[in-house]
Amino acid sequence: MIKENVEKILCELPEGVTLVGAAKTRTAAEIQEAVDAGVKIIGENYVQEAERAFKVIGRRAKWHLIGPLQRNKAKKAVEIFDMIETVDSVRIAREIDKRCRVIGKIMPVLIEINSGREEQKAGIFPEDALELIREISGLSNIKIMGLMTMGPRFGNPEDSRPYFVETRKIFEKIKPLNLPNVKVQYLSMGMTNSYKIAIEEGANMVRIGTLIFGPREGDQI
Ligand SMILES: *Cc1c(COP(=O)(O)O)cnc(C)c1O
Numbered sequence: 001m002i003k004e005n006v007e008k009i010l011c012e013l014p015e016g017v018t019l020v021g022a023a024k025t026r027t028a029a030e031i032q033e034a035v036d037a038g039v040k041i042i043g044e045n046y047v048q049e050a051e052r053a054f055k056v057i058g059r060r061a062k063w064h065l066i067g068p069l070q071r072n073k074a075k076k077a078v079e080i081f082d083m084i085e086t087v088d089s090v091r092i093a094r095e096i097d098k099r100c101r102v103i104g105k106i107m108p109v110l111i112e113i114n115s116g117r118e119e120q121k122a123g124i125f126p127e128d129a130l131e132l133i134r135e136i137s138g139l140s141n142i143k144i145m146g147l148m149t150m151g152p153r154f155g156n157p158e159d160s161r162p163y164f165v166e167t168r169k170i171f172e173k174i175k176p177l178n179l180p181n182v183k184v185q186y187l188s189m190g191m192t193n194s195y196k197i198a199i200e201e202g203a204n205m206v207r208i209g210t211l212i213f214g215p216r217e218g219d220q221i
Pocket residue numbers: 022024045066067150190191192193207208209210211
C-alpha cells in the first residue's frame with residue numbers, strides 16, 4: 001500500500017509543494033518502500049530512530065528533523081540531517097552552529113512557531129519569532145530557510161486554519177528583511193488531516209505520515 005499511497009499523494013500535491021514523509025515508528029523497510037515510490041525527504045522525530053533508518057537508506061533520501069532536538073544529540077544530528085525544522089531557541093541554534101563548524105557544514109533550519117501558544121509545546125511564540133530570527137541570523141554555520149508549525153491537534157482540520165494563517169503572516173514579514181544567513185523559502189505546515197488546508201494557506205512543505213504508511217500503533221483512528 002505504501003507505494004500506491006505515495007504515488008497518489010505525489011500526483012495530487014500542487015506544483016511547488018514539497019512532501020516530507022513523516023516516518024516516526026516506521027521500520028527502515030517501510031521507509032525504503034516510500035523512498036522507492038518517490039518520497040525524496042524523510043522526516044524523523046528522534047535522532048536515534050533516524051540513525052537506524054539512515055544506516056539502511058543513507059543519502060538515497062534527504063533527512064529532516066521534525067521533532068525537538070536535545071543538545072546532547074546535536075553532534076549526531078548535524079551529521080545525519082539535511083535540515084532541522086524545529087529550531088526554537090538561541091540555545092539550540094548555538095549548539096547546532098558549534099557542531100556544524102567542527103565538521104564544516106552549514107545547516108539549513110526552519111524556525112518552529114508555536115502557533116497555538118500552548119505552554120507545553122515546542123516552538124517559539126509568534127510574537128517572539130522575529131527577535132529569535134534576528135539573533136540566530138548572526139550564526140554563520142546556520143542558514144534559516146523558513147518556518148515550521150504544528151498547530152494544536154484538532155479533530156476537524158478546518159480548526160487549524162487560523163494557526164496556519166498566523167504562521168504565514170510571520171513568513172511574509174521576514175521574507176523581505178534581507179537578514180544575513182537567512183533565505184526565506186519554506187513554509188512547513190500540515191499533516192495527514194490538515195495538509196490541504198495548510199496548502200490553501202500557503203504551505204509549500206507538508207509533513208505526511210499516516211496517509212503514506214497507515215495508522216501508527218496506539219493512535220486513535
Ligand atoms: C507525526 C508527525 C507528522 C505526521 O503526522 P500524520 O498525522 O501521521 O501525518 C508531521 N509532523 C510532525 C512534527 C510529526 O511529529
